[in-house]
Amino acid sequence: MANLESFRKSMISFCQVSARSFPWRETRDPYAVVVSEILLQRTRGEHVIPVYNEVLRRWPTVDRLARARVSTIERVIAPLGLVKRAAMIQRLAQEVAVLGRVPFDPEVLLGFPGIGPYGAHAIPIFADYQDLPLVDWVIARVLGRYFGLSNDRRPNADRALWGLATELADMGSARELWLGVLDLGAAVCKPVPRCHKCPLKEHCSAANSSSAGAG
Ligand code: SF4
Known part of the structure; x- marks a missing residue:
């Protein structure tokens, strides 16, 4: 796709200039990154801190964490409305503790609670700065608008989006790329x-179509 490189460069620049500051972005500790990803599910970053x-x-x-009481985990994560996740978090910690490390292979990670x-x-x-694809609702919204893709599937099941995200990630600097897309989706491509206000507007399919909701 002609605009892949332009999109990627714009998002890496956006990350470098406009990245939001979160404590989990300051660490490569795999355990801390796992904790952040579990807590961030369907929850805004500011509330998770x-x-x-x-x-x-x-x-x-x-x-x-593997030895923690589920009731204590429930109490700690209650402000996020995640109490039902406490037992799952404990099981996840127990499985990682048994393995002795956080695995970095997506196929292996998918087997964890x-x-x-x-x-x-x-x-x-x-945590490992791997150049891998990433798709959630926010990334799907930005990619879908920019590249003119339909957004009628759940992001997890959208093979076209994951394929596009793979092409982008294969070009390198995937961490900065996806942080840029996530932050653009939170602040601009809402x-x-x-x-x-968008650095992508020149080549964006949605912004340049007659049906664009350019605010
Ligand atoms: S130009 Fe508009 S629709 Fe396109 S990515 Fe930017 S904010 Fe989203």
């Missing part, structure tokens, strides 16, 4: 897009 900090304060290693296609790719991208 205090819970993430408290989880790592109470249980600084995966072995400690609570890890779906997004997390299985996000963990090696953000459900109601703010195209006048």
Whole structure:
């Protein structure tokens, strides 16, 4: 696709200039990255920060979390409305503790409790800087609009989107690329897009179509 390189460069630049600051972006500790990815599921980053900090304060290693009481985990993650996830988080920690490390192979990660296609790719991208594809609802929205793809499938099941994301990731610097896309989707390419502020507007299919909701 002609605009792949242009898109990628713009998003890496956006990441370098406009990246949001979160504690899990300052670490490559695989355990901390796993904790962040579990807590971030369907939850805004700003809300996750205090819970993430408290989880790592109470249980600084995966072995400690594996031995935690489910009721205590429930209490710590309650501010995020995630109490049903406490038992899953403990099982995940126990399986990682038995293995002795966080695996970085998406196929292996998919076999762990609570890890779906997004997390299985996000963990090696953000903890091991691997050039892998990544698709969630936000990334699907940005890619779909820019490249003119239909967005009528769940991101996890959209093979076209994952294929496009693979092409982009194969070009390198996937960590910065996806952080840029996630941050652009949060600040600019929102459900109601703010195209006048977008570095992608020149080549964006949605912004340049008659049906674009350019805000
Ligand atoms: S130009 Fe508009 S629709 Fe296209 S990516 Fe940017 S904000 Fe989204």
